[in-house]
Amino acid sequence: MLSGRSEIALSERGRDEAAALARHLAGVQLSAIYASPRRRTVETAAAVAQPRGIDVVHAPALDEIDFGAFTGRDFATLAEDPDWQRWNAERGSSRCPGGETMGEAVARAVGFLAAVGEGMTLCVTHCDIIRGAVTHWLGLRAERMFQLGCDPGSVTTLALDERGGATLVGLNERPR
Numbered sequence: 001m002l003s004g005r006s007e008i009a010l011s012e013r014g015r016d017e018a019a020a021l022a023r024h025l026a027g028v029q030l031s032a033i034y035a036s037p038r039r040r041t042v043e044t045a046a047a048v049a050q051p052r053g054i055d056v057v058h059a060p061a062l063d064e065i066d067f068g069a070f071t072g073r074d075f076a077t078l079a080e081d082p083d084w085q086r087w088n089a090e091r092g093s094s095r096c097p098g099g100e101t102m103g104e105a106v107a108r109a110v111g112f113l114a115a116v117g118e119g120m121t122l123c124v125t126h127c128d129i130i131r132g133a134v135t136h137w138l139g140l141r142a143e144r145m146f147q148l149g150c151d152p153g154s155v156t157t158l159a160l161d162e163r164g165g166a167t168l169v170g171l172n173e174r175p176r
Helices: 012-024 039-052 082-089 102-115 127-138 142-147
Strands: 032-035 056-058 121-124 155-160 166-173
Touching (some): 012 039, 032 039, 039 056, 102 127, 102 142, 102 155, 127 142, 127 166
Parallel strands (some): 032 056, 032 121
Antiparallel strands (some): 155 166
């Protein structure tokens, strides 16, 4: 099922992944922790923030793509939908029915990330937002985003520079 902007909580597996992420980042000095306002991302961020005594800041710019009419539908059903097929084939220009384009989602996330400031910052967001930001900074077309791995609970690290560029430091690192 395409969860989209639904308010599902982390599953037991998701809680395990969040705990692994907290252990993985335990030695990293974080200046701030931001999360998409979705319940599952806030719970993940809280697993890292609570032991540190840091507040999780809700960042609407990191929210999941607004999948509109696709939200809540089963992937098997979506696979036969011509609008879904077009969305996946033309991510750079196609709009989700009743939702947003990939470009709109990436623009809001990239704008937020570029403005975060200095220091090591944790931003907990969603797979397509992460892949979209990475493809943006690597200068790749949005349709290439599926060539990037992005597993739940993984860590992707970007080093942003003062000129508006970024270096991809790590992609899809899986905490144990």
